Amino acid sequence: MGKTIKIGPFHPELEESVYFKLVADKNSIVQEVEIVNGFIHRGMESLVTNRNFMQNLILTERVCSLCSNNHPFTFVMAVEKIANIKVPSRAEALRVVADEIKRAASNLFNLAMLSHLTHSYELMKDTLETREYLQDLKETIWGNRMDMSVNLFTGVKYDLDAKKVVHILEKLNLAIPKIKELQKRFENDEIIKQRCVGVGILPTEKALEIGVTGPVARGSGINNDVRVKAPYSLYALRPELQPRTKPRNGCDVLSRAMARFDDIIEAVRIIKDLLSDLPRGKTYLEKRPHIPEGEAVVRTEAPRGELIYYLKTDGSQKPIRMRWKVPTYTNWEALKVMILGDKVENVTIILNSIDPCISCTER
Template identity: 75%
Template structure:
């Protein structure tokens, strides 16, 4: 007997609005999947062409909250490329610190959601507890728990003194053992393994064909981390070590995220210890001539690309961005088909969807 099941557009297990129409057989195995999007479409790509370059810095930070630091980062890189501005070394270092702090907090949040959906609330509580230290750090240094407002055109808006560096190192010293212990628990916990291994499988060939990025790609054994394949900022020197897993399932994607967190902690410590002296931005306001630029950064969810076209005026002619979820989304159909209905929201969570970003 066929059964029609709908999840969404609003549902307690969905972080954002999306609408699943599923057909399941008598074993509650999904035989057909249709996903309807567009509930958070705000026409932001049209809006950015009506704002000037400074205003757009604020707007891009508000595309979404979880990767809010990557949008202005990539946007600033695009403007700087067209203007021919090279930001000071200290600004590069500060950009990396902000980005990696954000990555730790974002990935831990996703992992906490995974345990919530797997009904392992003790582990969820401990994961959120570790993340809370990063949230407190963001609040103290950047003044906000989500939108850090770290980037500006030609540099960064914040600076670190000895007291703040000490605070970062103290926080990392608290978080690091917790992350290591959590990594071990996620890897070996019986109930987590039972619920996530072999669930939501995205084979290597499909992952390659669909062009998935970030931890979704890494969980299927593909390394297209922008920080490695096309290094920007300080990543050429930092050489992030990428964790590849070949399980292609929800568990592999979670463990790839742990690899990212561990590397992020290593890089924060390294950059803070070798913080270059000098300016944090180029004082002269940049002249933005006519031109076009394509830039990429690695967001916590994967590759974020910005296309910017200017005509010498104060506003962009066209600005387009593509977030990781935009391409990872189609992979959901591969992952969900043939899996159990009860696993659908957990599989959705495993791509760490950012629907506000995707629909813009």
């Protein structure tokens, strides 16, 4: 006879509200899994059609605060595609700088949560302390620790002078050795090994079948990074910036964590490369451009994987339709493969390993 276990919806180990109904056998092996969601549904698709484009710059940022730069980034790219606007190259560079900083910070937070769930107290503290370098940086350069409010149609809202560039490089140079040290520690830590190696297996064939993206795919030996497969913005103009990460083949929780570390190191490399040779010119063309009638689909690589925006406008001040396909939408399906046949105590670790962004998915 199976034992039914309920986790959630509000639980100290769950960062966001979600409800698991598990059926486990005598040995606490999960036999059935049902995931109940919808707790974070805020009616975003309706809200964006009731706000004008300038308001939507901020509203899209609040879809999810962990990838809060990628949403407006993709949104402005869709608008620019409709209005046929060419963005100054300095603005493109500044967008990518902001994007990669967010990517590094978001992945570091996920890794901190992983060490939190495995009760590796020291490791978690050090990961969060390392993340603080990036958080402080975001606060001093952009003014907020999470929502940077960077993107604008035709460009960006901020600019970097020589002093700020030096400041960013100084902070990054402090953070890089710490990140590399952390990666070694995660790889060799006994508790992490015990809890993460061979846990939450997602075989490569299954990963392809479900269509997972981002670090989850890279942990299962597939590299479908949008920045490489369908480069956009500056990644298209300067291919040497594209991330050179190699996928990991472990297919387990640790491989996904390592894929995240690879992403962080590449993100920092991209920022350093860009800042050493920042294009000159304008940071934006006009504050409030006219947005004509049209439709556009744009995809980018968010910290969690592929993000797709569909936008339809009719020449008025408000969009008439906006649709998202967020990375967690596909990665979520993989959870059922990962959790089935694993232990009940591992469920929260496995959930964390896809870095779920439920607020993106349920909107």
